[in-house]
Amino acid sequence: MIPLSRAASSTKAELGVSQLPGSPASVELPNNENRSAPGRIRRGEQRITASRGAATISAFQRLPRRSSTKAGFSLSVFSTSAFTLIEMIVVMLIIATLTALFMGAASSVFDRARRTQAKNDVIQIATAVNAFYTEYGRYPVTVTDPTKDAFFGTGSTPAGSNAYGTNVVLLNVLRNITTDPNAVALNPRQIVFLSPGGAKNTVPPRGGIATADNCYYDPWGSQYAIVIDTNYDNTITNPYSDSDGSAGTTPLRFGAVAYSYGKNGALGGGSASSPYTSEGGSAGKFKGSSDILSW
Numbered sequence: 001m002i003p004l005s006r007a008a009s010s011t012k013a014e015l016g017v018s019q020l021p022g023s024p025a026s027v028e029l030p031n032n033e034n035r036s037a038p039g040r041i042r043r044g045e046q047r048i049t050a051s052r053g054a055a056t057i058s059a060f061q062r063l064p065r066r067s068s069t070k071a072g073f074s075l076s077v078f079s080t081s082a083f084t085l086i087e088m089i090v091v092m093l094i095i096a097t098l099t100a101l102f103m104g105a106a107s108s109v110f111d112r113a114r115r116t117q118a119k120n121d122v123i124q125i126a127t128a129v130n131a132f133y134t135e136y137g138r139y140p141v142t143v144t145d146p147t148k149d150a151f152f153g154t155g156s157t158p159a160g161s162n163a164y165g166t167n168v169v170l171l172n173v174l175r176n177i178t179t180d181p182n183a184v185a186l187n188p189r190q191i192v193f194l195s196p197g198g199a200k201n202t203v204p205p206r207g208g209i210a211t212a213d214n215c216y217y218d219p220w221g222s223q224y225a226i227v228i229d230t231n232y233d234n235t236i237t238n239p240y241s242d243s244d245g246s247a248g249t250t251p252l253r254f255g256a257v258a259y260s261y262g263k264n265g266a267l268g269g270g271s272a273s274s275p276y277t278s279e280g281g282s283a284g285k286f287k288g289s290s291d292i293l294s295w
Contacts, residue, residue, distance in 0.1 A: 111263075114219035115292060117207060121196070121218065122258040122294035125226060128174045128194035129256035132187075139228050139256070140173040140186050149236055153225035155267055158239040162230075167223050168214045171196075177214070204275070218260040218292070221275060226258045239267060240286040247286035248295050262290030 083091075132140045141150045144162060151161040152170045164170070172180040173187050174194040184190075196216060199205035204221035205212070216224050227236050236254055240247035262279065264272035269281020269289035281288025 111290075114207075114263075115290070118218050118220075118260040118262075118292040121216075122224060122260060122292055124194060124196075125174075125216075125224060125258040126254070126256045126294040129170075129226070129228060131193050132174065132191075133255060135189070135191060135193075136187075139230055140170060141228055141230050142182060142186065143230050147231055150228045150230040151225070152228075153223045155222075155225060155261060156239075158227055158237045160237040161227055166213070166215050167226055168216075170226060170228075171209070171216050172214065175209075220261070220263045220265060222261040222265045224258055224260055226256065228256045229254070240291075241268075241284045242286050244287070247293065252295060254295055258294045260292040262292060264290065267291070 129139060139150070141164065143150070144164075148160055148162040149158075151157045151163050152165070152167040154166065157163045169182070171177075171194070172183040174192075175183075175196075176187055176190050176192045177183045178190065197208045199208035199210045199217050201211075202221070204210075205215075205217045206221045207217065207219045209216055218224055225239070227239065229236050234253065234255070235251040236257055238247055238250045238252050239259070261267060262269075263277045264270060264279045265276035266272060266283065268284045268286060268291065269279050270283040271278040279288075279290050286293070
């Protein structure tokens with residue numbers, strides 16, 4: 001009879017398995033299938049499948065849930081994120097409101113910029129005329145009627161003034177345009193008293209000297225109007241009919257004045273035709289209009 005321990009040893013020896021020193025007494029039989037290439041591939045696929053399954057379950061558990069109870073049952077429903085019709089309408093209303101506010105603010109900024117430019121321009125025109133008078137002892141006008149003042153520009157001619165045509169007649173003298181015989185005759189020292197920039201290439205031109213006719217236009221597209229005391233009585237008829245002093249004294253105590261018709265393109269306020277814009281106030285009155293005065 002062979003002892004049990006010896007039989008186990010002989011069995012291990014037959015199978016080619018030896019026990020290492022310090023290792024447990026029981027040793028599993030070798031699994032040749034797991035050591036083969038197909039076996040390793042199957043084990044890899046099992047690990048990948050298990051990993052993907054765990055990730056899917058984890059992501060599934062993180063989704064928000066919305067619970068509802070109906071007929072005694074608790075139902076867990078996964079919610080989706082989307083805009084409702086009401087939310088879209090609210091967003092569109094907010095965008096429209098912000099756009100309207102932005103456009104209104106931009107329009108106000110542009111209007112202030114135009115008014116500032118026009119104010120600077122009319123003051124510079126009046127200053128240039130007075131500087132010419134200081135230099136030559138007379139105004140830059142070939143006087144045709146010594147009993148009246150001289151008006152340059154478009155629109156209604158103020159009472160007590162004589163119309164001398166568009167303001168290019170005066171501006172050529174102040175700008176020292178030597179190709180104009182009248183400018184050469186009136187400004188023999190060829191002094192440049194005024195040097196405005198060029199107008200924007202619009203119809204009508206705006207904010208400077210136009211290339212087509214050399215007239216001086218305000219930021220709204222009208223020629224600047226200028227009145228000069230060519231009868232030398234130290235007064236100029238006020239072109240506005242305001243009686244409350246809104247447009248200054250009547251008559252004006254200046255040697256030269258310049259003014260802009262503003263955004264409606266006419267003396268005083270009121271309605272306007274294209275390309276100008278209607279405004280408040282009344283025709284012929286400065287109060288309530290967008291006109292710009294040098295005085």
